[in-house]
Amino acid sequence: MKNTALSTLGFLMNYLDIQTVSMSQAIHVDASLVSKWKTGKRMFSGKSVYFDAVVEYILSQSQKSNHQLLKNALLQLYPHETVQETVDVESLLRQALTNTASHEASRQHQLLSDSTDAVSALIFEGNEGRRQAITKLIDYAEDMTVPGEIIFLDSEEYIWLLEDEAFSDQFTERIFSLLRRGFHAKFVLDYSSYRDRFMQLFSACSPLIFHRNVEWYYYEYYDEHIMNFSFFILNHAVSLLGLSVGGEDPSTMVFTDTSLVIRHEVLADRMIRQCSCAFTTFHPSEFEGVVNDIYQFRRKGAFYTYLPAPAFMSSRESLMREILTDNGISEAEIQQQLMVNNRFREVTSCHFLEGETQREPFVFIFQLEEMLRRIKKDIFISRSLTILNGKEIRITKRQYAQEIRDFVQDLMQYDNMQIVFVSEKDNIRLPSVNCWCKRNLWMVQMDQEGFRLSDEIGIVNSAAIALESCVKKVPPERKEKNSVRQFMLELADEMESDVNG
Structure with missing residues (x-):
């Protein structure tokens, strides 16, 4: 390996991979002069009119590595020094550049120069x-x-x-x-x-x-x-x-x-x-597999649901049958979906179970503005049923009103059920997916691509904590039972009034 004698400036330029042309352009001198400084054929010292410009340029290039490369180079020149703050780096750099001693190109630089696969970091x-x-x-x-x-x-x-x-x-x-x-x-x-x-x-x-x-x-x-x-x-x-x-x-x-x-x-x-x-990912057509996986975990645990608006795939059987029939779904497909619907409701509506001495909380979080947007439409698309059926499933105002009344009935019947309306004004970052979360057990997420299920306790409980924190930030008038009941009944009344003319 050929050793090359370098000035202190040349040693530092090699260590920081500073090119001769780049420095010459930065300090506005001919590249041949920088080359002579680098090899020591022309003395470069603190008396040079370009000294401050060279120091400034080296420091600017060194900043790219947070001065780590420059510190390492200076420590090779001054192994007994300690280099910490930027001011120490500059001081030691100025001291080094006034030294007229010659140096061999660093072993590191020679090694990298001989390697065809060398990379910098x-x-x-x-x-x-x-x-x-x-x-x-x-x-x-x-x-x-x-x-x-x-x-x-x-x-x-x-x-x-x-x-x-x-x-x-x-x-x-x-x-x-x-x-x-x-x-x-x-x-x-x-x-x-x-x-x-x-x-x-x-x-x-x-x-x-x-x-x-x-x-x-x-x-x-x-x-x-x-x-x-x-x-x-x-x-x-x-x-x-x-x-x-x-x-x-x-x-x-x-x-x-x-x-x-x-x-x-x-x-x-x-x-x-x-x-x-x-997470285990499921295609939209595999929702039955999701339900079967979580059905085995019908144990206690606080339950949180975030939905922009009620998901009709968990509606009561009579309403779901009506919706699917109106949308031209065959009887065989309806029967299959109702079977999945019943099992899903058993899992996500445990407030219906009797004989419990202490019921776990069941919290449904809806997005206020989305609820209000939907009541203005004569017909809207159910995302959940559309995903399950692979075709658009339309919901009428009357059916939407009925779903809201069913929620109100459950809300007033079961003490452990809570409905919360989150508003855009609450400055709460809401999930970008529909989410059902059973603390300590499982979480299901749904979007237009399908479903994904997790039973990893760390993720599940963190999701539950995040949703619980969301509820705490909502003002009382949008989560207290009687206020929520009155608001939801007003929504249902308004839609039914529009339908009846």
């Missing part, structure tokens, strides 16, 4: 550095014109996210905004025998639990890892590799070399295939 230290690296990844995603996929595969239990509440809120908001643009995300969780931290994670990022574009995976282990490594990848574009020993002093490396990012994606995909999926 930005390095960030500690959990604060991990947050900075994640922020850069999200910045990059936000600048993309075509939505992509982000993978969060963390073997360090997302400590970097949970220890900073403000960052956690900002992270959730920015990821949620990307999801609205069509991005997809995968979160992989390493479960130790202690799951408290993951309850914290789900609570901190609860809006992400309710988004269909997010997939959740987990891997259970019971021995502490000695070596931890994590991947955070934005498809084909950016890869973050996190390393730590015993969870202490983590380092995060940022790569943008496409071939390396793709290799990391392949490795991450292989790891994900070894994990368990927190």
